Amino acid sequence: MTAIIETRKKVLPQTEGLVEMNWDPITRIVGSLGIFTKIDFKNKQVAECYSTSSIFRGYSLFMKNKDPRDAHFITSRICGICGDNHATCAVYAQNMAFGVKTPPLGEWIINLGEAAEYMFDHNIFQDNLVGVDFCEQMVKQTNPGVWDKAQRKSAPHASIHGYRTIADIMTALNPFTGEFYRETLHVSRNTREMFCLMEGRHVHPSTLYPGGTGTAGTIQVFTDYLVRLMKYVEFMKKVVPLHDDLFDFMYEALPGYEKVGYRRTLLGCWGAFNDPATCDYSYANMANWGRSMFVTPSVIVDGKVVTNSLVDINLGIRILLGSSFYDHWQNEGEIFVQHDPLGNPVDKRHPWNQTTTPLRKSATSRTTTRG
């Protein structure tokens, strides 16, 4: 089975010359994030850093003893930007638990809904949330030198996207007043209409059920989707070269910027878009139908595929509570599952055996929890 690899380097304790810098809340992100750091400016390194999520709701506590058919309606409410992904995963889990299968047309409706969700996520994330970090307003304030360069730098793909200089792109990304910010917001509404055609409502869908969808799969529904999809494709033909121009410029204007976020390649994905021709929602066949998903599940370590078996990926998942304000359940918590349906051992720290225990005695004065 999958081995857990220790990847975190120990931070050397250092106290001299550290500057405390905190950002709470981090905006333009869902989930009430705060970042607290101590920065070693002499060596240009972040010496200490921790994050907080300042809201506790307790989903795994209040979902206990509820009718399992209701699970997807409830778990959707965990997140207001990717509620659909939670609902879809819950429906997959319900199908496996009940031994039922979504009919092929229903599976395509779920897949088209998910696809619209990904398009929406890309739009709003890239240009209405993250994009603001690259807007005129922001760059002028944080990197005046970069703004000067951007005004002089002509955009290589100007003939495709219509913005003459990089500074013009940055101005177009200003929140609400920027032309491209507004255009993206507009297109994100188009993708949300596509989502609503398949799943009724956005951000919490109304037509998903275990074993099927309530959407009447008429010719009209698919025509309406197709028309909007092609508008999105046309828009993206402009967006991709625009992003290329903007980010290529940032790498050029800020040497070392390409190192931001650079780290060991450790990637995990449990796949997306089931193929109704092979997916029977049985655990015994999960490795097979997982591989035939249109986005293949994988674990990648240092650039190499370690496994693409959903059974291996599932059994390798652990919840590690070392840095959070939760008590671990290993000693006290109930063990719900010892073995999977194929007879493989299931670890105590696997999510199937999870018990949420908010820490009663706080380790420090800050009792931040996440849930």
Place this chain on the structure above:
Amino acid sequence: MAQVPEVHILWLTAGLSCDGDTVSVTAAEQPAIEDILLGGLPGLPKVHLHNPVLAPEVGDDFMKYFYQAEAGQLDPFVLVVEGSIPNEDIKSEGYWAAQGTDPDTGQPIPTCEWIDRLAPKAWAVIAVGTCATYGGIHAMEGNPTGCMGLADYLGWQFRAQSGAPIVNIPGCPVQPDNFTETVTYLLYQAAGVSPMIPLDDKLRPTWLFGKTVHEGCDRAGYYEQGDFTDHYDSPKCLVKIGCWGPVVNCNVPKRGWMRGIGGCPNVGGICIGCTMPGFPDKFMPFMEEPPGATFSTTAVRSYGLMITSLRSITNSTVNKEPKWRHRGTQLTTGHKGNHTQEGTHDGHY
């Protein structure tokens, strides 16, 4: 009400929320959020929005508006609260929800404290989404936080500086246009051109929540004909498979989710009552037939079957064209005009 040239909107998403109401509101088009912010509607005050999911500012730069509002420097401001209000009094330490760090103590500032600081000074207070209005999903039975709606926390008799009660706009999430339209109404009220916002006893705008899902549902015709589905993939009435539409205050089937597209029972999703004070507990298990529906559907079925059979006779009649539409040399329309070899254009039209 004196006219005001500028209004700040301070939006706390740090209730027990999912930020889904903010995200939903970015879908609005009647009006769109940018219509409100960029002066697209004549006569609105200039609006400054401070929402953590959308704000360009981060950390202290974002928080300064909340301190300024507390100090009375942003008058008038509208306070929008998203998420259920946790009960911070049921434990001896820690907190359930917070936003920002107290510069003096280094401790998080609980959301409840922000509400205590800002609500009494706000020109209007809006609770957006079912969590903030009535508690919602996070307030379901067995929850550890003891959370509740904003009116449960501040008191149902609370009055903002404008004299208006808390304005509740429920929905899980809120229907995008329901929110922006209500904000627009309040801004016109602030501008002195609209009277006090009309609210029902659950503090909902009457024009949005005065009708039931059923009254606006395009499947209600199937109900009237006693034609109920017992499976998902059907255009017929969903009451037998768990739809609560006949007793739920919500305009979504009528208005659609956005640009008239989507919804719940009108597009095949059972109504789980997500706009209601009793949500979710009084509607669970969601996928069971509501208790009252057994009686009402039985009662309507005999009437519906009879009416349907009579209608099918009439329907087959009206599906036939009148008999005078045909080729041939004879005119059988009943026209009494003077036909000549030259034609029929004899001025009788």
